[in-house]
């Protein structure tokens with residue numbers, strides 16, 4: 225099955241996730257070619273044909289231009305599969321291609337099932353679906369971290385230049401760095417995180433109190449940060465910090481994929497949740513089925529009593 | 531200025547899900563329903579644009595069975611001007627492209643200046659519908675916005691990227707924008723506004739995908755395998771705390 229892998233270049237750098245695209249293709253034993261709007265000075269390690277459009281000419285985020293460049297490559301290669309990361313680049317570009325090619329798009333693939341079908345999470349990762357595409361071409365976006373190579377990718381690509389005179393109607397004028405100063409969660413040995421399940425801003429103090437007796441840091445899931453209960457430098461997940469402490473305690477956190485991506489490598493994970501089926505249970509070593517408001521004060525009290 | 535906001539009604543994610551008889555989706559019985567979280571940000575942003583420019587008309591659209599009118603009414607109570615219900619009892623079986631085709635079919639001749647959608651739905655989570663609507667209409671789309679500025683037809687948004695950095699993107703109307711969590715703080719409908727919303731127009735139209743056929747099938751829908759190893763503790767809070775402390779002493783080095 226011929227596969228076109230779409231690598232990414234952002235903020236002046238090649239994104240290392242391209243190796244996960246290679247891992248996905250390898251798992252399917254697919255013959256693959258790669259495409260990138262990137263820089264000739266910073267190419268992926270890939271033993272195959274690489275279609276290269278120069279980023280200095282076409283820009284890093286320029287959807288309709290990137291779409292046109294890709295369509296030209298698709299016309300030349302006629303791939304059965306086109307694979308992107310399920311990333312801000314991939315989920316933006318993939319549906320544009322799906323519409324143009326009248327191809328099925330399968331988003332956020334996390335595995336391939338025993339029948340060889342892509343598996344995707346639904347309902348905030350509580351359920352899974354296996355999908356059968358019925359079109360000749362399929363567009364796939366894969367979840368970051370779901371497929372990986374055991375070794376660093378190797379090889380020198382055979383570069384083929386691609387060009388277009390298409391133009392776009394949106395313009396990326398610059399980047400704003402994440403605000404993470406103040407605390408480096410990645411350095412903490414113990415992190416106790418607050419999720420939406422803590423209920424209200426006042427209850428965040430319970431999470432902070434537990435973190436304090438344990439001599440650790442406190443963190444948060446995204447809704448807690450979005451609501452302004454804690455600063456963004458406390459957010460754990462794909463759009464916050466990635467952490468791997470000795471102990472991670474998730475308080476009232478459901479365990480969405482984007483949160484798990486930031487903490488699942490922790491040595492020991494405890495979850496406190498009223499919902500026994502919460503997806504956080506999949507990574508937790510211990511799931512305490514309890515109301516955080518009742519459980520946290522008791523736990524903190526007992527710990528401080530020694 | 532004319533604005534369209536696309537919203538979806540989804541189950542509360544804390545519901546106890548069951549698989550339907552066909553084994554293709556969740557069973558719709560006995561669930562609590564609400565507005566897709568991402569779409570609440572879309573509704574709020576549209577209302578804020580109207581508050582800014584004064585002269586704006588906000589149409590909120592939802593595809594689904596009759597029960598979705600409840601969610602449309604919430605958007606009207608938040609401040610949208612008119613509701614459109616595309617009646618489709620089987621919308622849960624639709625692919626993103628079919629949903630997008632219905633929305634584009636409705637929007638086609640209406641010259642919306644801005645279309646807001648959520649970046650993804652919480653149940654299906656494809657993150658496809660918004661971009662597909664824009665592609666079908668031939669207008670630009672910017673996804674995953676966490677910041678929005680409007681000035682006389684010119685638009686500046688910030689797109690959220692991995693790791694929390696943002697790209698500043700400028701564009702102009704007409705445009706479709708997909709809204710990410712944290713874009714704003716969605717308001718709660720007030721009682722007077724809930725009463726006012728009852729008098730607002732709520733049009734029901736028939737579903738029409740304009741001949742777009744099926745491209746994929748759900749082979750199976752199921753619960754994830756329990757990885758095992760994980761201990762589930764239930765019972766009295768004080769006992770749970772003692773048990774957990776014991777486990778932490780045995781299994782980790784942090785309480786040493």
Ligand SMILES: Cc1cc2nc3c(=O)[nH]c(=O)nc-3n(C[C@H](O)[C@H](O)[C@H](O)COP(=O)(O)OP(=O)(O)OC[C@H]3O[C@@H](n4cnc5c(N)ncnc54)[C@H](O)[C@@H]3O)c2cc1C
Nearest residue numbers: 419420421445446461462463476477478482498499515516
């Ligand atoms: C592109 C993208 C990037 C994202 N990046 C991130 C990220 O970096 N970090 C992140 O966290 N999220 C991120 N998200 C959001 C993510 O998808 C989830 O929406 C979010 O993680 C949910 O946070 P939560 O678990 O706190 O809230 P919810 O999902 O609402 O879960 C609350 C949980 O609390 C439990 N609960 C309720 N009451 C109680 C109680 N009294 N006691 C105990 N438990 C209780 C509930 O059972 C539930 O499991 C991102 C989403 C997208 C689309």
Ligand SMILES: Nc1ncnc2c1ncn2[C@@H]1O[C@H](COP(=O)(O)O)[C@@H](O)[C@H]1O
Nearest residue numbers: 536537593647648650651656657658659
């Ligand atoms: N049934 C629907 N009715 C109206 N809008 C929808 C519907 N389904 C999806 N959308 C819109 O498309 C966005 C992305 O959905 P999805 O592609 O399913 O992740 C949602 O946030 C909504 O704004």
